[in-house]
Amino acid sequence: MLFLFRFAIILIILFSKLIYANNILINKPLSTLDTRYQYTYDLLSLIMSVTPEFGDDKIEQSSTYMTRNRTLHELISGEFIDVMAEAPQPEWDEKLIVVPIPIRKGLQGFRLFIVNEESAKLMNEVNKFEDLLALSTGSGKDWSTKRVLERAGFNVVTGSNYNGLFGMLSKNRFSTFARGINEVYEEVASRKSTLPNLMVDKNVLLYIPLATYFYISPKKPLIAERIKVGLLRLIKSGAFNIFFYNNHCKSLMKAQISKRKVFNIPNEFIATERMLSLVNADFLVNTDLNFNQLCH
Numbered sequence: 001m002l003f004l005f006r007f008a009i010i011l012i013i014l015f016s017k018l019i020y021a022n023n024i025l026i027n028k029p030l031s032t033l034d035t036r037y038q039y040t041y042d043l044l045s046l047i048m049s050v051t052p053e054f055g056d057d058k059i060e061q062s063s064t065y066m067t068r069n070r071t072l073h074e075l076i077s078g079e080f081i082d083v084m085a086e087a088p089q090p091e092w093d094e095k096l097i098v099v100p101i102p103i104r105k106g107l108q109g110f111r112l113f114i115v116n117e118e119s120a121k122l123m124n125e126v127n128k129f130e131d132l133l134a135l136s137t138g139s140g141k142d143w144s145t146k147r148v149l150e151r152a153g154f155n156v157v158t159g160s161n162y163n164g165l166f167g168m169l170s171k172n173r174f175s176t177f178a179r180g181i182n183e184v185y186e187e188v189a190s191r192k193s194t195l196p197n198l199m200v201d202k203n204v205l206l207y208i209p210l211a212t213y214f215y216i217s218p219k220k221p222l223i224a225e226r227i228k229v230g231l232l233r234l235i236k237s238g239a240f241n242i243f244f245y246n247n248h249c250k251s252l253m254k255a256q257i258s259k260r261k262v263f264n265i266p267n268e269f270i271a272t273e274r275m276l277s278l279v280n281a282d283f284l285v286n287t288d289l290n291f292n293q294l295c296h
Contacts (some may be wrong), residue, residue, distance in 0.1 A: 005084030023060040024048075024223055027071055029082045035190070036183050038083035039247050040212070043264040046243060047230030059230040067160075068142045072096075083227070085212050087144045089270055092215055094191075097224040101231045102275050105244060106284045108180035109210035112255060113137075113201040114166070114188055119175035123201045129263050130261060132204065135175040138165050144269055147180070148208055152265040170195045178206055181251050205260040207287060210268040211275050226277075235279060249295035262287055 013193040026041060046060055062081045065211045066074060076095050085103060086092060115123055119135065119136040126132050133153045139146040149156050166187070169177045172283045179187060188198050216224040234240035276282065 007199060023058045025060055025062050025080060025082045027081060028063070028065055035186050037085065039182065040103065040214075042084065042247075043085075043243065044227070046234065047227055048240070050228050050233045050239075051230040054222065054229075057223075068140075074218045078217035082217050082223055083214055085214050087210055087212055088207045089144050089276075090269070095218070097216040097218055097221060099214045099216070099224060099228045099231065099237075100211075100274050100277050101213065101228070101279060102284065103231070104180075104182060104212045104215065106210060106275070106286075107182050108212060109208045110255070110257070110285075110287065111177040111178040111182040111206040111208060112181055112184045113178050113204060113206070114169060114184060114198055115176055115201045116169055116172060117197045117199075118172060120201060122175060123203050124129045126204055128260065132206070132221075138169055138174040138177040140165065145208065145210070147266045148265065148269070149178070151268075166191055166195055166198065170197055176201070176270060178232060180210075181255050182248055185251050185254060202256070202259075205255070205257060205262045205287065207262060207264045209270045209272070211235060211270055222292060232278065235283070245295060249291070252291040253295055257287055257291065 023259070024044070026044065027037065041059065048057065048059065053261055062074075064080070066081070071081060071084055072092060072095070075084065087108075088098070092098070113123060126135075133155075136155045137149060137156055139149060139156050139158055140162060141160050146156055146158060157168070159168055165177060168174060184200055188200055192199060214224075214227050216227065231240070234243070
């Protein structure tokens with residue numbers, strides 16, 4: 001019986017490898033409500049379309065949900081995932097191939113706060129950074145932003161489950177939940193029926209220098225080269241800007257950045273020199289840009 005079980009496992013592994021042999025495997029969202037990675041999936045498809053000389057590989061999601069720690073280990077092995085878009089962390093930088101082009105132009109560093117009905121009143125009273133620090137904030141336990149928030153003086157309450165963090169906020173386990181402009185509105189809207197007391201604060205923007213890079217398995221250097229070549233082609237042609245603003249203008253306009261109190265905190269894990277190693281400084285977005293003009 002044990003022999004048959006082991007033989008079945010081997011067959012499953014071999015079958016999986018045959019299915020995915022000519023595919024580029026990306027991370028699977030953590031749930032049907034997890035839309036954080038759709039932008040990167042679509043961007044990767046666009047990259048494939050402008051680099052036909054590399055072959056006709058197809059993009060497929062990995063077969064299982066993975067925590068970030070497990071994703072790192074699977075990327076190192078190169079068996080069941082090839083690529084993931086992620087914020088820099090020392091271990092990822094050391095063990096994976098990184099394409100240092102900030103694919104969100106730094107936008108995910110524009111942090112808005114999801115709040116509940118009770119903490120919304122407290123956020124309306126925030127006038128200085130110390131007021132913001134007085135409110136506990138939520139974060140995933142493996143997230144790079146957790147350490148940044150802690151070093152800035154925030155009282156960070158962690159959760160091990162992405163979806164669970166929204167429930168924790170709803171139950172007032174912490175007061176705020178900082179999310180990127182690129183994700184915050186959809187996250188609240190998709191949970192309106194189950195967590196109706198959650199909303200996006202309209203008073204504050206916290207700016208953290210952040211980048212999202214494509215990280216690739218060290219076993220798949222050709223994929224890394226294809227992504228780099230494709231991104232640079234898209235940027236040079238202007239297609240990247242069109243893609244970026246088509247995806248983010250709705251949120252940028254809704255956020256009304258010019259009407260918010262803006263606080264800045266440093267991020268020692270992000271090197272500006274690295275963010276600009278393959279692109280010009282004007283590639284990045286900043287809070288002084290006129291998004292009304294850019295989006296029209």
